[in-house]
Amino acid sequence: MFSLLERLRIFYNEVGRKRNAIVPYLLILPALILMGLIVFYPLSSTIIWSFYQMSRIGNITGFAGFSNYADLFANPNFLPVIRRTLIWIAFSAGSTTILGVWLASVLNTRFFGSQVVRGIVIIPWAISVSITAIIWKWMFQGEFGFVNHIFDALRITTPESHIQWLASANTSFPAMIVVSIWASLPFTTMILLAGMQGIEKELYECAAIDGASSLMQFQNITLPLILPSIMIASLLNIIWVFNSFAIIWPLTRGGPAYASDTIVSFIYKLAFVQGDIGQTAATSVLAFLALLIFSIIYVLFVFRGRI
Amino acid sequence: MMASKLSPLGRIFIFVSVVLFSFFALVPIFVMIMTALSPNESISSEELIPQTLIFKNFIEVWQQIPLARFILNSLLVSCGATLLNLTFAFPASYGLARFRFRARTPIMFLILVTQMFSPMVFIFSAFRLVVAYGLVDNLLSLVLFDGVFTLTFSIWLLTSYIQTIPYEIEEAAMIDGCSRVRLLKEIVLPLAKPGIITSVAYVFIESWNDFLFALSFITSPEKSPVTIGIFIFSGRYHVEWGLLMTSALLATLPVVILFFFFQKQLVGGLSAGAIK
Numbered sequence: 001m002f003s004l005l006e007r008l009r010i011f012y013n014e015v016g017r018k019r020n021a022i023v024p025y026l027l028i029l030p031a032l033i034l035m036g037l038i039v040f041y042p043l044s045s046t047i048i049w050s051f052y053q054m055s056r057i058g059n060i061t062g063f064a065g066f067s068n069y070a071d072l073f074a075n076p077n078f079l080p081v082i083r084r085t086l087i088w089i090a091f092s093a094g095s096t097t098i099l100g101v102w103l104a105s106v107l108n109t110r111f112f113g114s115q116v117v118r119g120i121v122i123i124p125w126a127i128s129v130s131i132t133a134i135i136w137k138w139m140f141q142g143e144f145g146f147v148n149h150i151f152d153a154l155r156i157t158t159p160e161s162h163i164q165w166l167a168s169a170n171t172s173f174p175a176m177i178v179v180s181i182w183a184s185l186p187f188t189t190m191i192l193l194a195g196m197q198g199i200e201k202e203l204y205e206c207a208a209i210d211g212a213s214s215l216m217q218f219q220n221i222t223l224p225l226i227l228p229s230i231m232i233a234s235l236l237n238i239i240w241v242f243n244s245f246a247i248i249w250p251l252t253r254g255g256p257a258y259a260s261d262t263i264v265s266f267i268y269k270l271a272f273v274q275g276d277i278g279q280t281a282a283t284s285v286l287a288f289l290a291l292l293i294f295s296i297i298y299v300l301f302v303f304r305g306r307i
Numbered sequence: 308m309m310a311s312k313l314s315p316l317g318r319i320f321i322f323v324s325v326v327l328f329s330f331f332a333l334v335p336i337f338v339m340i341m342t343a344l345s346p347n348e349s350i351s352s353e354e355l356i357p358q359t360l361i362f363k364n365f366i367e368v369w370q371q372i373p374l375a376r377f378i379l380n381s382l383l384v385s386c387g388a389t390l391l392n393l394t395f396a397f398p399a400s401y402g403l404a405r406f407r408f409r410a411r412t413p414i415m416f417l418i419l420v421t422q423m424f425s426p427m428v429f430i431f432s433a434f435r436l437v438v439a440y441g442l443v444d445n446l447l448s449l450v451l452f453d454g455v456f457t458l459t460f461s462i463w464l465l466t467s468y469i470q471t472i473p474y475e476i477e478e479a480a481m482i483d484g485c486s487r488v489r490l491l492k493e494i495v496l497p498l499a500k501p502g503i504i505t506s507v508a509y510v511f512i513e514s515w516n517d518f519l520f521a522l523s524f525i526t527s528p529e530k531s532p533v534t535i536g537i538f539i540f541s542g543r544y545h546v547e548w549g550l551l552m553t554s555a556l557l558a559t560l561p562v563v564i565l566f567f568f569f570q571k572q573l574v575g576g577l578s579a580g581a582i583k
Contacts, residue, residue: 023487027402028414031395031458038455039421042432049432058435106324109313117325119567121332126566128516130534131555134541135335138342138548146338182331214317243425246518250538264427271431272523280431288428295423303419 043288050285054277068278072286075279077258077266084173085242085262092180093237099181100188100233101226105218107189108196125186133250136179140165140251169259172252176260179247184240188233195229196222235298239291263287342552364553371547373528374554377536378561381515384446384532388454388514389507392461396506400465401495405474415466422459426452426519437524448524449532453514461506468502469495501572508569515562533558 050069053062072078107118124132139146142164151157166172199222207217245264248254254261254269261269267287270280313321344360368374403411426433433452442448472495480494496503521535528536537558540551566573 021406021408024402024406024408024411027398027406031399031462032414034395034455035421035458038433038436038451039424039429042429042436043424045432045435046429058431102324103328106321106328109321111318111321111325117329120329122570123332123336123563126563127336127559128518128534128562130516130518131537131559132335134537134551134555135339137541138552139335139338141546141548144548146334182335186332214313239423239425243427245425245427246516246534249518249522250541264425267427268430268519271434277431284428284431287425291423291425291428292420295420298423299416299419 046281046284046288049277050281052278054281056275056277058277064278068282072279072282077261078283081258081261081263081266084260088173088177088180088262089238089241091177092184092241093234095177096181096184096188096237096241097230097234099185100192101223101230103185103189104192104196105222107193108222121189122186124182127183129183129244129246130250132183133179133247136175136182137166137251140175142167166252167256169256172260176247176251179251180241180244183244183247184237187240188237191233191236192226192229195226199225232298232302235294235301239294239298242287242291242294339552339556342548343556345549347549364549365557368550368553368557371550372536372539372554374533374536374557376529377531377533378558380446380530380536381532381534381558382561384449384453384517385511385514387446387450388457389510391450391454392457392510393503393506396458396461396465397496397499397503398491400462400469401491403462403466404469405477418459418462422463426456430519430523433520434523443524444526444530445524446530449514449517449520452520452524453517454510456520457510457513461510464506464509465499465502468505469499472498505569505572508565508573512562512566512573 049058049060051064051066052060052068053064055061103121107114107121127135142148142162145165147165148157148162151163152159157163163171165175203221204217207221212220242262243264245268248260248262248265249268252260254265258266258269263283264287267280267283270276270283343364344362346359346361346363403415437443437448437452440448442451476498477490477494480490485494515532516534517532518534521532525531525535528539533554537551537554540547540554
């Protein structure tokens with residue numbers, strides 16, 4: 001009996017520290033190999049290609065050094081795209097987080113029908129992002145779209161002076177931000193709500209006895225205690241918003257021309273429309289590095305000491 | 308914060324907020340359904356809610372585009388990707404949850420960091436890979452990329468889940484002479500079922516919703532999943548809004564139903580990954 005228990009301990013813990021521990025590797029390796037083939041192999045070829053001259057269909061035609069990167073910075077569209085990506089992330093992720101705190105604190109109170117409201121506000125999450133974009137494209141349609149109906153009803157516009165939302169960059173970019181908020185608000189709210197529900201109820205009771213108003217309680221108890229959740233929600237949103245090609249492409253295709261491109265739609269255009277693979281790879285590498293920094297911050301922040 | 312302790316001002320604030328947020332969430336859904344139910348001539352009119360509701364679009368949409376084919380394609384891709392994903396994720400998660408070995412921390416770190424990637428950063432190389440394997444316009448390419456790209460998340464989720472299962476149960480089974488393979492199949496698998504269901508729902512929904520891989524690898528309508536198939540109605544100069552909204556509604560329904568069915572586990576699983 002003793003030896004059997006010992007064997008078990010060895011099986012699970014001790015053997016693992018020795019060099020010949022193959023069982024965990026046998027279990028994990030298949031998944032890692034598959035990921036290597038599907039994710040890491042294309043990723044590394046992208047990095048390599050960024051230093052080579054590439055043909056339209058992705059064959060190496062010569063060494064390029066950093067000239068792909070130089071071309072990219074000489075590309076008149078590139079810096080505006082970077083600037084727009086930063087604005088896009090700041091406005092979308094920023095407003096989603098602020099609205100998320102608002103909505104989560106409302107949902108955190110008990111009121112008649114609160115479960116129903118929770119079910120309603122979560123609906124956008126269940127709809128795929130590309131379909132969300134199609135619905136909003138119709139909402140923002142210039143002649144008969146719902147948003148223009150509302151503007152007419154509020155007497156801001158008339159049918160003759162309708163705003164062509166998606167036709168010019170000044171209006172299509174804010175429209176894209178609205179869509180992005182719509183799509184990412186439920187998830188953000190749920191993370192923040194989970195954070196709020198983890199706060200001890202006694203804190204509020206004590207504060208109420210001491211005569212603190214709801215607003216003071218929110219400022220001095222809720223807000224400081226959900227700060228970690230806010231950090232996580234913001235980081236996840238930044239990454240999510242960065243990635244949201246499925247919003248931009250159906251809505252405007254980054255257009256007109258490059259006017260509403262962010263870096264993801266810019267990469268897609270470089271690759272599949274213009275066929276400039278060298279610049280595609282260079283842009284991808286820069287985007288990859290930016291994402292890498294954010295995800296390392298996220299992982300270190302969230303999983304500190306737990307992996 | 309109980310409602311009874313809220314000041315009248317607080318109650319008004321809650322009420323106004325609830326109305327605003329519900330309106331924001333529901334209006335696009337309402338518009339989609341209304342447009343799908345409207346006759347074409349009232350879509351291009353000034354009225355918000357059409358006088359007559361019709362189901363014509365719901366019949367016509369099946370004849371105009373191979374919507375059934377699109378849904379079948381989406382279904383095949385999602386099921387295939389889920390199966391592929393779980394086949395590889397389950398043993399890997401078990402290995403990561405139950406063993407301590409040198410490469411464990413680096414692997415966990417790699418998995419977590421990869422979870423944040425945008426597939427856009429390698430899309431062209433991925434496309435080249437798909438071309439090299441002769442998988443262009445083949446659903447298998449989507450199964451592979453959707454299934455593997457979601458692998459990091461499901462491994463992470465399942466690893467955390469298996470860690471919550473008391474290890475003594477396995478110990479007892481081992482003492483009774485249970486082999487390692489049987490242990491996995493007959494003891495760990497049933498116990499990990501809730502975690503597996505969450506992963507299945509996640510991978511299924513993600514694959515169903517995939518847009519980028521489908522847009523890049525699929526070239527013909529016969530092989531299109533719904534997310535790109537319904538764009539047939541969205542031409543460069545003319546958009547058939549009624550039929551587009553009808554197909555959007557029909558394409559959304561299966562995944563919405565799935566979502567609300569698994570809502571609790573999904574929200575729990577997704578936010579647990581972020582918070583706990």
